[in-house]
Structure formats: C-alpha cells, structure tokens
Amino acid sequence: MRLNRTLIATSSALLALLGATSPAHAAPEKKGSGTDYFVSDTGSDANHGTSPASPFRTIQAAADRTTPGSTVYIMNGSYGDTSPQGVVTVSRSGKPGAPITYRPYPGHHPVLKPVTGWDGFTVMGASYITVEGLEIKGNSDNITLEQAKRESSPTNAAMSTNCLIVRPDDENGRNSHHITMRNNHTHKCPGAGIAAMFGDYFTIESNLVHSNAWYASWGNSGISILSPVDVNDETGYKIFIRNNITYDNENKIEWWECKCISDGNGIIVDSTLPAPEGSGTPYQGYQGRTLVANNISYNNGGSGIHAYKGSNVDIVNNTAYLNSRSPEINNPNIGAWASKDVRVLNNISVARPGKATTSNYANTNVRYDYNIYHGGTEPEVLGRHDVLGDPGLRQPSIDPASADFQLLPDSAAIDSGMKFPAVRQDYSGVRRPAGAGYDRGAYEFVAGDTRK
Template identity: 25%
Template sequence: MIRILPAILLVASFPAHAAVFYVAPDGNDRASGVSPGTPWQTVQRAQQSAQAGDTVYFRGGRYVLTSGVNRCATRTDTVNAVILDKSGGEGKPIRYWAYPGETPVFDFSAMKDDCRVKGFDVTGSWLHLKGLEVTGVPQQPDNHLNHESWGVWNSGSHNIYERLNLHHNMGPGLFIQDGGYNLVLNTDSHHNYDPYTSNGAGQSADGFGAHIKAGHPGNVFRGDRAWANSDDGFDLINAFSPVTIEQCWAWQQGYLPGTRSPLAAGNGNGIKAGGYGGRYTRNAVKHIVRFSVAFDNKAAGFYANHHPLALDFINNTAFSNGVQYDMLGISADGSPIALGNLRNNIAYGTVLTSHTAGLKMPHNSWTLPTRVTRADFQDVSDRHWDAPRQADGSLPVLHSFHLRAESPLKGLGAFND
C-alpha cells in the first residue's frame, strides 16, 4: 500500500438547503433543470442558477462544443469554450459532478476557432469538478503562430479537480496558471499532443502543468497519472509558488502518443519539478515530489530542470527512463550545478543519476553497498499502470516495484507495504 499522506478535506455531504440541478446532452436550457427528467443542456445555463453549496449533475453522453464563448480577435488570440467564473464559498463549493455511474464527455474537437483554445476556463474559486472527461481541444492545422491549447485552465483558488479523464487534447490536459490551494486528485491526463505548435510539434502538451505566480501556495497534485503525452508528464517550469506532487505516476512522455517514435521537440520527462526556462532567479521556491513513480520516459524520470535551489525528492521510484534522476541546477552566474535533496529513492535502470556529483545522498538505492536487482521486487513489469482505478478513484493496486520482504531496500521507494 502507498503511505497515506495528509489530505485536503473533501466534504461528502451536501449542506442543508443546497440545490441540485441536472444537465444532459439532450437537455433544454428552457427547462427547469431541477430533476433528472427536466435537465438543462449547457454548463453556462447551470452556472447561472448554481450558488455556493449547490450541485450540478452531468448525465452521461457526449457534450459536443463547436465554438468558443468569445471570438478570435486575431489568430494569436485565445477563446474559451466553457467558462466557470462564479465562485462557491469555504465549505460550500459549487459542485460540477458526473451523475453517479455515468460518464459525461466534453468533446471540443469540432471547434474551428482559428486561435488558441481553453476547453474549460476556470476563473472561479471554491469549485469541485468530478468525474468529467475532456477531449479534443484543438489547434488548427494551418495556424502555426501559437503554442498549445489547454483542456482545463485554472486561475482560481481552493478548487478541486477529481477523477477527471483528460486526453487527446492539443496541449496540456490540465494547467494551473494561477491561484492557490488547488487540489488535482486521482485525475488522468494522457495522449495529449500539440502537432501545430510554433516551436515544434509536441513541445508543449504536458499531462499537467503549473506556472503559478508568487504568493499562491498550497497547490497539490495527488494520485494523478500522466502517460503518453508528447512533452512532459508533470511540468512545474515557471512556478513561483511551491507545489507538491505526491503519489503520482508518469510514463512514456516525449513520444508520438501511442507509439515509441521520439518527438524531437517533445522534452520527454516524467516529472519536471522546477526551473525557470534555464534562467537563474533569486525568488525561486522549493517544490516537493514524493511517493511517485516515473518510468519509460524519453528523458529523465525526475528532473530538476535548471532549478536555482535544491528541490525535495523523497521516496520515489524511477526505472527504464533515459536517466532516472537528473538534478541539473543553475547557479547565480548561470553555470550548471548539481542541486537536490534526495532521500529514500529507488533508481533501477542503466543510467541511475545525472548531475549529482557532490550531493549528499546517503539514503538512496544507488548509495547502498549492494546493487539493486530484479530480486528486490515482486515484479518489474511496465504493463497495466493504466488499469482502471479503484472504486473510490484511487490508483490501481499493482505488484510492480513493490519490494520483497527480504529486500535491503525496505523503506525506500514509492511503495511501503
């Protein structure tokens, strides 16, 4: 079992007098929306009526969006397909949830807006999105003036994104641009690829990204999976507020999704945990990556990415990456330097570490007196990591890279049975 870490409280019961509304693909925005038999059709209509503490249930089926709420003023502009700008309140979030047992799919692939696209533009705070699928957020093939589009874009605070399935978007599945104390929980982001990005196909489609301004702490990625994304699994470049990544898995980044063909522009790191575009900055912050797994990524499993101070990498497992742990930092004069606080990590593969010369790393697998072998683990398979989640949305139970009882690695790595 993975060690259970402190969690942000999720309120399961609805406040007294809270309203419940319904939306369905075949609904009608002129209906009452207050019963399963009289659903609305659009998110916008639901937001008009929803107040703090209310719940909006989305019935299963495909919600096809064909144009943005606004228009492209220029070919380098940005349009929003769905805008959530009404906030809930502390202890009374507005819930946008999948109806129990059903899967609402928001499909943006039919949009022809000739500029960048945000599928969900979430500027409100105290919102809780749960069980939604987001796919097809596009770029236009004859427009190479822009970088990526985005599945979900967040600039609000105290939001929860739970059990989302974000895939086949032409840019990151979920991107935290701003805001604090947001939780991305038990969410999958995969097969995202930006073929028409101005600086190279695949350069910007991360699974998850966080480029947060200073003064917005408390953002957490927990129990999330990123795989088969053309750029990185998790990318914290330009995050000026501390971020925690815990109990997350990242694999097969940097390739044309669905293949093992490497993309020249796709960076291919599992968890890129910092950096400011290769520039030294004095007001850098420390991020934490713990109890996470990265494997089969084109570049590094865990990467410091020229960060100006030592990041914390604690109880992680890396295998079969280009390099398992790359602690490339940057000094005040711009020269490369090894920076990182590494403790209780496991590396298994050909190249264990890079840019770690001079670091004190006494409690990691590569500093033990004996070499790590297959015999240390119950299994070393790279299969089934994308298996269905458990009923509560938590990660599937696998035996891969769980330690055998007799292994001297006991206490190290992402899994502590």
C-alpha cells in the same frame, strides 16, 4: 510548461476506480445551501434545470446560474463546444465551506468533447470550485501529425485545445484559488491535460491523464503548474499533485517561441521562483509549498516528474518509468533543475537507456535522497541513501493494459524509505507505513495484496 491563453483506451474497471461512475439511484440528496442544477444532452437551456426531469442542454447554462454550495450534475451524453473558449467556462465562485461542484449525475458517464475551442473545461478567475469524475476527451484522434505541422500555431485553438485548465479572468485579471480537480479522465487533447496557472490552493488528485499535448505549439504537458500566485502569506502546503496516473503525453510540434520540441512532461511544477531582474516580468515568486506525491508517470515525451525554476517543492514517493521518449529531449526522469529548496525523496525512477536520471543544473538547496535509480545515465547527484539497481516492480510496462508498478516481495524499496509525515497513504490508499518501515515509490508493499 508553456500555456496558451487561456491512444489508449481505458478499462471500465479503471474508470470506476477513478470515480468516473457511481451506483445509480434517484436524485441526489441535497447538501449545502446553493441551488443544484442538472444537465443532459437531451435537455433544453429553456428548462429551469433544477431537476433531473427538466435539465439544461449545456453545462454553460448551469454554470451561469450557480451560487455558493451549488452542484452541477451532468447526465449521460456528449457535450461539445458552446463558445470559442470551449465546452464550459466557469467564472462564478463558491465560498469557504460551500464550493461549487461539477460532477456526473450518479451512475452516469458524460463526456466533454472539445474540438474547436481553447479548452474543454475552463475555470477562469473563479474560486472554491471542485471538478470531479468527468471525462474530457479532445480531438487528437481526428488530427494527423502532418496536419498539425501545417496548421498548428499560437492562435489556432483547434490545434491547441486543453482538456482542463485554471487560469485568470481575461477581463479583470482575477486569479483563481481553492480549486480541486479530482478523479477526472483527461485525454487526447492537443494541448494540456490538466493545467493551473497564476492562482493558489490547487489540488490535482486521482486523475487519469494521458495522450495529451501532441499537437499544440505551446509546449504543454500532462499535468502542469505555472507561476502560482499567493493569496495569503501561508508558507505551508497549498498545492497538491497526488495519486495521479499520467502517460503518453508528448510534444510532437515545436514550441513556437524556441522553435524546438519542449516539455510533454508527465508532471511539471514550472516557474515558481521570482522572475529574474531585468526580465520585464513582475512575477514575485510563490511562497507556498507544493507536494507532488504518490503519482505514477510513464512513457511521456519529457520528464516523468520535475520542477523547473521551482521553489518550495517536495517530490516524494512517486514512480517514474521510461520517460523522455522524445528523441529531442533528455530531461531527468525525476528531478529538479534551475530550482531552489526542493526535496526529491522516496521515489522509484527507471530511466530509458541513455537518458538522464537526475539533474543538478543550477540548483540551490535541492536534496535527492532515499530514491532508487535504475537504467539511464549515471545520476548527476546521489544522496547518501539513494540506491542504484532494479527496484523490483511487479510488471513494469509502457502498455497501460498490463502495467503494474507495485513492489515484488524482495524489492529493495520495501521498508527502506524515509518517514515523511505529509504522505500518510500510498497511491491506492494503503496506510504508510504498512510494514516495519516506509517504502519507496508510489505503492506500499502489502503481503498477499491483489491490488492493480
């Protein structure tokens, strides 16, 4: 993943599953100590903004007034850029037990639509922030590939807009930490779908992330972590990427630095190892662990899921299907390279014909095991309990309207996985194990199950 500074419709049923809508009722019951604020595209920033009857017009007006414990409720409407940075920039922090939350007003479905700014939603040097249930839709439908080839550059925000990004403060360099991004729908942004960089304690869960990274010259991806920075000496899990669906993210424009097509991954954990001596970069590496679990990643331009120059990463119980669709890219469908202390366990990987299945390049203490591999080239490394063969998926497809990656009753993934206590549920919340043993992939098999 490389970050700048800073096509497919989704059914209403899926949006509801992701939490983008909720039952309508009166003004929400107040919880926490901060003042709550309300925003509507028919409001005014001259209003007091503290009731649904007198809302602000812009999310930024509310963000500039929040205190720990505040919730910003965003009502129906379309919200565009308010500054060169984008739709909203959050720089005020919550505190432990009293985060600042941004979410739709109950029963409403607002849409953030960045066009000329760098980001749709920016968390810039703020901490204890929750962003949940929002749809952020970029402007890629109104950009052609020919236009992007002419106009995309490292300084053209309109060709590089990210949907949702967490990054340091421009002025004081302060990093963000304790950021939760949950149940959001981020799509059609020319840059990254969801990205978090140079911070700590990130949770990215239950998001739908697709059709991003097409037109930026920064080598973006669907979901990405770049060079996190420890805020304490805790070495357990501090970054969670789980229960997300990510597809159709692809780089169609060359990354400006290498003049090559790069990234466009479904999910990447990038550069958590210390910078090499003599590189001129003071980055000391990240000591916390990252858990990537229960994600479904398919039909992306780069890898489905991988760690690059990563350390202390567990990639567990994911399903990756027909990634590396970019002709120029042959990244592993699920895997790690140039990495250290990475576990790749209990995954299902169906690779494109002729494309890489796994990678063992420049790895140290990287374990692949209990995975099922099908298609693609012969795995570069095979664990003792890895299986080669059809995983028995219900209806695998690159079409989001019909794709169903649950297990068939005769799947070799059922009851054949490894117990991994940190992953207690599957993608849809079913307890692990549901049967006699742990299943492989994002779903546990339940007989007679009608989930989709």
